[in-house]
Amino acid sequence: MHDRLASLYSQHLATLRERADKALALGGFDHLVIAAGTPLRKFLDDQDYPFVANPHFRHWLPLTDTPGSWLVYTPGQKPKLIYLQPRDYWHVVPAAPSGYWVEHFDIEIVREAIDAVALLPGAATHRAIIGPECPTVPGAEANNPQAVLDYLHWHRSYKTPYELELMREASRIGARAHHAAEQAFRAGESEFGIHMAYLAAARQIDAELPYASIVALNEHGAVLHYTHFDRNAPTQSRSFLIDAGASAAGYASDITRTYAAAGHGEFQALIDSVDVAQRGFAAKVRAGQSYPELHIHAHHVLAEVLREHGIIRMSVESAVSSGVTSAFFPHGLGHPIGLQVHDVAGFQASETGGTIARPQGHPYLRMTRVLEPGMVVTIEPGLYFIDMLLEELRAKPVATDIDWARIERFRPYGGIRIEDDVVCTDNTPENLTRDAFDLIG
Ligand code: GLY
Ligand code: MN
Ligand code: MN
Secondary structure, eight states, rough: HHHHHHHHHHHHHHHHHHHHHHHHHHTTSSEEEOOOOOOBBBSSSSOOOOOOOOOHHHHHSSOSOTTOOOEEOOSSSOOOOEEEEOOOOSSSSOOOSSSGGGGGGGGEEESSGGGGGGGGGGGGEEEEEEEEEESSTOOOOOOOOHHHHHHHHHHHOOOOOHHHHHHHHHHHHHHHHHHHHHHHTTTTOOHHHHHHHHHHTOOOGGGGSOOOOEEEEEEGGGGGTTTOOOOSSOOOOOEEEEEEOOEETEEEEEEEEEEETTTTTTHHHHHHHHHHHHHHHHHHHTOOOOOOHHHHHHHHHHHHHHHTTBBBOHHHHHHHHTTTHHSSSOOSSBBOOOOSSSSSSSSEEETTEEOOOOOOOOOTTTOBBBBTTTEOOOOOOOEEEOOHHHHHHHHEEEEEEBBBBHHHHHHHGGEEEOOOEEESSSOOEHHHHHHHHHEEE
């Protein structure tokens, strides 16, 4: 893996340099300066929130834990890394730079965060400084020029072979941890116990994961962002929904699986139908496919699933148009993924900015673009039994075409979501998640 990454990295860097050249020209700047950032301090405290490095910094460098460092790029010159290695006996200080990326940079070590400012090139007005606005080092405040950001964000949608390699690794770590979590569920562990099994198998702590894991037993699966971690196991574990990812050198995976305990055949059959539907959507991650159209298509297929399982009686068309499917599938089909779990530019109209609106009635869709080779998106359809939405549905005229007794039977299972990370290629899609699970055997 390491040799392969080393050879892919030079090509990745060449691509980033080309993109930076164009972004700077568009914005009228001479230098690209990217802050890794510094940890946020808790209010009235001497403790920091976990540090998450600026994704632009992680795009250039596989460094996730070097607060106070800077990437500096001037077109035509070797990129520079200003590397903060403080004199500090309280904390672990970043180790001396090493790895496949080092030879590609001029590296300057600084001992104090403020010392980086004197090493920045050119006049301040000629620098595009990309970074969080606060906290900042006086003299190197981020200006985040929109034209530069628009160009860089747009092109972040097209992953390089190096990035795809890291995303495969993030998926493999995630799949391994999901497997351990499933075993913990089948052994009757609590949500907390399952979460611990997940972290141990991933060999990552919570703060290193790309997002807060959702580990939901039974009815808890109906809470879309359930992040509670009940310490006690329920008397009976009927169902298990886990949405959890992993990180590899700053890249994310985002994976959801839903399981039924043995003896819960009706719910298992519903999971199986959503699984078939999900594979069908993933197979449509192809160049030229409009993502919002795929989302609407998913509503139609899921309406058919609801009909097949006796939950609704109206036609597919009227289930979609009357909003019935939105009560059972109340989120988007998925989103771009990469350096961030919800990656940038999902709505962007072009490399110079602009927004592609969501289809009306679909306020939570996070991706409105047409798919192109190199993009990576999640495909995460779901069906849930959410009391609040079911109550609203009951008050509508369509309620007579819904089998409420059937819904009562499914409520104790919470819901189903199945989520894969899928690469759009020139040909058949690459399913990072399914490939990673296949390796487990
Ligand atoms: N886990 C966040 C998401 O699926 O979008
Ligand atoms: Mn997702
Ligand atoms: Mn997810």
